[in-house]
Amino acid sequence: MYLLTILQAFVTITLVMLLKKLITSRNKKKISLPPGPTGWPIIGMIPAMLKSRPVFRWLHSIMKQLNTEIACVKLGNTHVVTVTCPKIAREILKQQDALFASRPMTYAQNVLSNGYKTCVITPFGEQFKKMRKVVMTELVCPARHRWLHLKRAEENDHLTAWLYNMVKNSGSVDFRFVTRHYCGNAIKKLMFGTRTFSENAAPDGGPTAEDIEHMEAMFEALGFTFAFCISDYLPMLTGLDLNGHEKIMRDSSAIMDKYHDPIIDARIKMWREGKRTQIEDFLDIFISIKDEQGNPLLTADEIKPTIKELVMAAPDNPSNAVEWAMAEMVNKPEILRKAMEELDRVVGKERLVQESDIPKLNYVKAILREAFRLHPVAAFNLPHVALSDATVAGYHIPKGSQVLLSRYGLGRNPKVWADPLSFKPERHLNECSEVTLTENDLRFISFSTGKRGCAAPALGTALTTMMLARLLQGFTWKLPENETRVELMESSHDMFLCKPLVMVGELRLPEHLYPKVK
Structure with a gap:
């Protein structure tokens, strides 16, 4: 009898629980994934991805076909969510920033980060938090930015001196080559205290063979850091290198290590032996910072990949923006004229433009x-990985999803920008008294925001603005003979200008103002 009572109670409880679950499931509206193609079991849309290069154009074409500002494509077991709407982007990077604060684990990022020991591309966790704190508090804080002003000023003068020599000698200037190496020189000066990896600097101020090899390796690695490699979505294929991406990343990383590591190893030794005691650059900061017990906070295995990561982060975005800006202005002389008039009004022709002038150079x-908006350096931001299930714009985003904010789509969204494909700097002048390069509302992306945003927007602003200002103030530019317009086409495989911009320059200032190469 007692046993029967227990059994009846158990059955009753079970029935009540089942009934409750049934009622709940009926009442609860199922939240669907964002719209997108279904794909195959296990492999998802990988076959279509492999046939559709570059992948970013394929993903954007899917969104256009579906007429959606958020889409989901399954690659292997990973949901890849693409976003072209600023409102949805703000929901992700502002309202739910902590939830989307991780990065994917990929072959390329593992190679570059030495097993995820860095800041920018390391997945969320204790190592990321440690390195992010070091970078934010010790490297890119306002005090450090002011402290390193003279090093940046040296590189601004070096750029002007190098351009002077090119204009005097041949007149012809490859803007892609110049802008990339100016940015590379600046970050090398801030990081290592030197602009060149060669013992014998080029007499005209240009890069050496070593610096060119280093820059080419950086851009090769940047192009494949997140490139929809098949093994990133089907990990069992890692090692087969079906895309050829793995070898490219290993080789590019090794070239950068070849130039960075001897400097880092020698500097660590100098600090340990007491032969160096003064902090002069970022590398000194990394080596000298201590933990609570007074021991070095960072190991060489953490310093080396973090420096590589930060050196890689500097050249592509500013150089791309300036090259596109110059190309657009040559085709629209009225814009170029207004920029020159502003420089003449704010700075004049009796001194060179300086960082202190930046707040007043609103038109520049x-x-x-406008260059960041219309011509982003990459189609997508680096992926944000969901740390748990989430709901975005009413859609279900599963844990582990890769969320890609479309720089291309945000900046060209016709619901946000009138005449979005036209280059119109004036659209940015009516918003506030001082124009800034950052865009907190994510209507386009210059330097991203949130926990995974750009760590140094002040540095990015200084490099980008000074580069364009020095190019415009010091020289008059025109296209080579027999050319009347720049073909404003993107490359077939990335977002860079299809052909490097080459122009002919003439001196615009009194000759005594141009610095000499040191």
């Missing part, structure tokens, strides 16, 4: 904002 910065 509006030109750069």
Whole structure:
């Protein structure tokens, strides 16, 4: 009898629980994934991805076909969510920033980060938090930015001196080559205290063979850091290198290590032996910072990949924006004329433009904002990985999903920008008294925001604005003979200008103002 009572109670409880679950499931509306193609079991849309290169154009074409500002494509077991709407982007990077604060684990990022020991591309966790704190508090804080002003000023003068020599000797200037190496020189000066990896600097101020090899390796690695490699979505294929991506990343990383590591190893030794005691650059900061017990906070295995990561982060975005801006202005002389008039009004022709002039160069910065908007350096931001299930714009985003904010789509969204495909700097002038290059509302992306945003927007602003200002103030530019317009086409495989911009320059200032190469 007692046993029967227990059994009846158990059955009753079970029935009540089942009934409750049934009622709950009926009442609860199922939240669907964002719209997108279904794909095959296990492999998802990988076959279509492999046939559709570059992948970013394929993903954007899917969104256009579906007429959606958020889409989901399954690659292997990973949901890849693409976003072209600023409102949805703000929901992700502002309202739910902590939830989307991780990065994917890929072959390329593992190689570059030495097993995820860095800041930018390391998945969320204790190592990321440690390195992010070091970078934010010790390297890119306002005090450090002011402290390193003289090093940046040296590189601004070096750029002007190098351009002077090119204009005097041949007149012809490859803007892609110049802008990339100016940015590379600046970050090398801040990081290592030197602009060149060669013992014998080029007499005209240009890069050496070593610096060119280093720059080419950086851009090769940047192009494949997140490139929809098949083994990133089907990990069992890692090692087969079916895309050829793995070898490219290993080789590019090794070239950068070849130039960075001897400097880092020698500097660590100098600090340990007491032969160096003064902090002069970022590398010194990394080596000298201590933990609570007074021991070095960072190991060489953490310093080396973090420096590589930060050196890689500097050249592509500013150089791309300035090259596109110059190309657009040559085709629209009225914009170029207004920029020159602003420089003449704010700075004049009796001194060179300096960082202290940046707050007043609103039209020059509006030109750069428009270049960032219309001609982003990459189609997507680096992926944000969901740390748990989430709901975004009413859609279900599963844990582990890769969320890609479309720089291309945000900046060209016709619901946000009138006449979005036209280059119109004036659209940025009516918003506030001082124009800034950052865009907190994510209507386009210059330097991203949130926990995974750009760590040094002040440095990015200084490099980008000074580069364009020095190019415009010091020289008059025109196209080579027999050319009347720049073909404003993107490359077939990335977002860079299809052909490097080459122009002919003439001196615009009194000759005594141009610095000499040191």
